[in-house]
Amino acid sequence: MPEADTQTIRRVYASLRLIRRFEEEVARIYPEDKIKSPVHLSIGQESVAVGVCDALNKDDLAGGTYRGHATYIAKGGDINGLMAELYGKDTGCTRGKGGSMHLCDIQNNVVGSSAVVGTTVPIALGYALALKREGKGRVIASFMGDGATEEGVFHESLNFAALKRLPVVFVLENNFFAIHTPIARRQAVPDAICERVQTYGIPAYRVTDADVFKIRNIMMDALPKMRRGEYGPIFIECHTYRWREHVGPANDYDSGYRSTDDLKPWVDNDQIPRVAAMLDPDERAAIDAQVEKDVAAAIAFAEKSPFPAAKELYTHVYA
Amino acid sequence: MSTLKTATKPAPDAAGNTGGRVLRYVDALKEAVEQEMERDDKVFVMGLDVDDHKALQGSTRGLLQKFGPDRIFTTPLAEDAMTGAAIGAAMAGLRPIHVHIRMDFLMLSMNQLINMAAKAHYMYGGNIKVPLVVRSIIGKSWGQGPQHSQGLYSTFMHFPGLKVVAPSNAHDAKGCMLSAIRDDNPVMFVEHRLLYPTEAYVPEEQFELPPGKSRVVMPGDDVTLVGISNMLVECLRGRELLADAGVSAEIIDPIWLSPLDTDTIVKSVKKTRRLIVVDNGWTMCGAGAEIAARVAEALGPEGKFQVERMGFAPTICPTSPSIEDQFYPNPARIAQAAHKMVRPKAGEWTPDPERAVLAYQRQFRGPF
Numbered sequence: 055m056p057e058a059d060t061q062t063i064r065r066v067y068a069s070l071r072l073i074r075r076f077e078e079e080v081a082r083i084y085p086e087d088k089i090k091s092p093v094h095l096s097i098g099q100e101s102v103a104v105g106v107c108d109a110l111n112k113d114d115l116a117g118g119t120y121r122g123h124a125t126y127i128a129k130g131g132d133i134n135g136l137m138a139e140l141y142g143k144d145t146g147c148t149r150g151k152g153g154s155m156h157l158c159d160i161q162n163n164v165v166g167s168s169a170v171v172g173t174t175v176p177i178a179l180g181y182a183l184a185l186k187r188e189g190k191g192r193v194i195a196s197f198m199g200d201g202a203t204e205e206g207v208f209h210e211s212l213n214f215a216a217l218k219r220l221p222v223v224f225v226l227e228n229n230f231f232a233i234h235t236p237i238a239r240r241q242a243v244p245d246a247i248c249e250r251v252q253t254y255g256i257p258a259y260r261v262t263d264a265d266v267f268k269i270r271n272i273m274m275d276a277l278p279k280m281r282r283g284e285y286g287p288i289f290i291e292c293h294t295y296r297w298r299e300h301v302g303p304a305n306d307y308d309s310g311y312r313s314t315d316d317l318k319p320w321v322d323n324d325q326i327p328r329v330a331a332m333l334d335p336d337e338r339a340a341i342d343a344q345v346e347k348d349v350a351a352a353i354a355f356a357e358k359s360p361f362p363a364a365k366e367l368y369t370h371v372y373a
Numbered sequence: 374m375s376t377l378k379t380a381t382k383p384a385p386d387a388a389g390n391t392g393g394r395v396l397r398y399v400d401a402l403k404e405a406v407e408q409e410m411e412r413d414d415k416v417f418v419m420g421l422d423v424d425d426h427k428a429l430q431g432s433t434r435g436l437l438q439k440f441g442p443d444r445i446f447t448t449p450l451a452e453d454a455m456t457g458a459a460i461g462a463a464m465a466g467l468r469p470i471h472v473h474i475r476m477d478f479l480m481l482s483m484n485q486l487i488n489m490a491a492k493a494h495y496m497y498g499g500n501i502k503v504p505l506v507v508r509s510i511i512g513k514s515w516g517q518g519p520q521h522s523q524g525l526y527s528t529f530m531h532f533p534g535l536k537v538v539a540p541s542n543a544h545d546a547k548g549c550m551l552s553a554i555r556d557d558n559p560v561m562f563v564e565h566r567l568l569y570p571t572e573a574y575v576p577e578e579q580f581e582l583p584p585g586k587s588r589v590v591m592p593g594d595d596v597t598l599v600g601i602s603n604m605l606v607e608c609l610r611g612r613e614l615l616a617d618a619g620v621s622a623e624i625i626d627p628i629w630l631s632p633l634d635t636d637t638i639v640k641s642v643k644k645t646r647r648l649i650v651v652d653n654g655w656t657m658c659g660a661g662a663e664i665a666a667r668v669a670e671a672l673g674p675e676g677k678f679q680v681e682r683m684g685f686a687p688t689i690c691p692t693s694p695s696i697e698d699q700f701y702p703n704p705a706r707i708a709q710a711a712h713k714m715v716r717p718k719a720g721e722w723t724p725d726p727e728r729a730v731l732a733y734q735r736q737f738r739g740p741f
């Protein structure tokens with residue numbers, strides 16, 4: 055059973071549910087061609103972002119990858135701005151310039167994501183240098199996929215983070231695939247990522263069942279030490295599973311690289327019904343109703359927002 | 374390579390060439406690689422996702438089944454090291470084709486490409502060759518945005534030791550690919566996502582399309598339009614719009630950007646005295662700037678001509694379709710620029726909006 059109070063369970067459930075429903079709605083709308091942008095959905099992977107971000111303070115930072123809707127929402131990013139961004143509207147979180155792959159909401163401490171695999175890992179080092187100098191005990195959570203751990207920059211970054219004892223939580227969302235290629239066809243020893251990370255002098259944790267509270271508890275345990283400077287960086291590998299296709303709204307279990315048998319244990323272990331069952335039914339219904347309202351409002355906001363004016367093409371090239 | 378036919382005839386349908394059968398760009402690419410892999414077992418393909426069921430947007434379809442996993446394989450996500458590995462394999466006598474789904478990812482390969490591949494033959498005193506082909510695809514539309522849309526060939530044109538080619542049609546894709554594979558130097562082979570479904574007549578047999586000759590794709594008298602990669606297609610459409618207004622444009626495809634044949638362009642400009650280069654990248658320090666400068670140098674003091682560079686707007690590519698549309702030259706804008714150059718006193722002219730529609734881009738639906 056989770057070491058979490060009712061308040062936490064409520065918050066965690068609301069966040070998981072909001073991400074799931076938001077993305078299901080994105081998938082529903084997508085075939086209407088209102089979202090003319092590649093979307094990499096996190097459906098099935100929500101517990102990683104929620105487990106990590108629920109443990110963070112509001113003034114901590116988080117950022118990650120093009121599969122970033124979950125991180126953005128879990129960290130408290132504005133969902134109206136997110137939906138409007140997917141629609142390419144002027145009111146989007148990056149004003150229609152970045153789209154789904156480059157989300158950021160600085161007011162809510164969601165730092166930008168990137169479409170080039172691995173590129174935000176070293177960026178987190180720089181944020182962490184600044185946070186360390188600031189001396190307020192703030193940290194940054196940097197999300198990545200398993201593919202990123204093959205890039206040279208990942209290893210270069212780990213070394214530097216350990217060397218400078220930087221307050222970075224490296225979060226690996228290991229869904230076992232890079233596009234359609236399984237990790238075993240890309241890494242000689244795919245089940246030893248944590249062990250490799252440890253050799254850099256970084257404490258590494260592995261959660262194999264996507265348990266949102268386990269992930270959160272690792273954070274809750276490590277964060278005070280990081281904030282006091284007793285710990286430098288930490289690394290959390292979370293096993294998880296991408297339910298939909300790599301990019302786009304559909305399922306792809308008929309394409310041959312994986313099967314619904316592979317999916318099944320993850321659906322059985324879906325954290326959303328699991329956490330829902332911990333709540334009083336009325337309470338749950340109230341949260342669900344609020345989520346529906348919020349997602350519907352985000353869609354309405356995106357629909358009625360204007361597209362960027364022509365001059366916006368040239369704004370923000372230079373600061 | 375004397376047994377090979379060298380293509381001399383214009384390729385696109387527009388030029389009336391009917392040799393071979395109609396093939397899509399993507400299939401022509403694949404056919405060229407397949408035929409070379411059959412001919413020479415030193416040729417192999419590596420790169421992220423070249424062997425999955427989507428076969429890199431179709432361009433490597435069937436190669437795994439035919440040649441097996443030793444000759445076509447995916448890699449870890451490790452562009453820097455994989456580029457080095459491809460270069461090493463080429464130095465050792467193999468003929469690798471290293472593939473990238475977007476040109477933007479070549480930024481992770483730069484050290485190896487520029488400091489090793491481009492320089493090895495020279496700095497090792499001619500003792501080592503790097504017969505490497507680096508394929509990459511330029512993305513466009515459907516929210517490709519800042520990091521999936523860059524046409525970076527002019528960057529590579531800067532460096533002696535590299536060759537650069539950007540075929541604009543299926544016919545050239547095949548001929549240039551064959552020449553690139555057989556070339557003993559590193560060749561940056563630049564493709565465009567929106568060209569993949571476009572069709573042209575392509576010979577079944579192998580043929581070469583080596584560097585050395587730009588092609589006059591369509592003749593004209595009033596203005597010379599040079600289009601690079603996908604922009605060649607836009608120029609052809611722009612030419613149709615101009616014809617409605619009685620302006621005759623000559624269209625030139627440089628095909629190979631390095632080494633670059635400017636003679637064909639100079640000859641055309643001597644006739645038209647007007648040059649517009651439509652680039653598939655930014656104009657600043659771009660391929661268009663290079664072409665314009667070379668024409669000016671070649672024409673010398675007596676060669677008065679007007680010149681204009683078109684290309685990406687001097688900003689970042691946004692994802693929102695409403696402003697992304699303004700980022701690229703399109704047939705209407707090309708035609709307007711040409712019309713203004715040819716008839717400066719005629720005042721504002723806009724082509725028929727119906728005719729200006731980018732039909733083939735309309736068909737393109739994402740996510741990729």
Ligand SMILES: Cc1ncc(C[n+]2csc(CCOP(=O)(O)OP(=O)(O)O)c2C)c(N)n1
Pocket residue numbers: 121169170171172198199200201202229231232233300421450452474478481
């Ligand atoms: C440097 C770089 N190389 C290649 C790509 C093309 N690409 C896009 S997503 C992806 C797979 C990444 O897998 P992973 O890091 O495990 O994240 P996931 O998509 O599974 O969340 C690849 C290879 C890219 N975006 N950036």
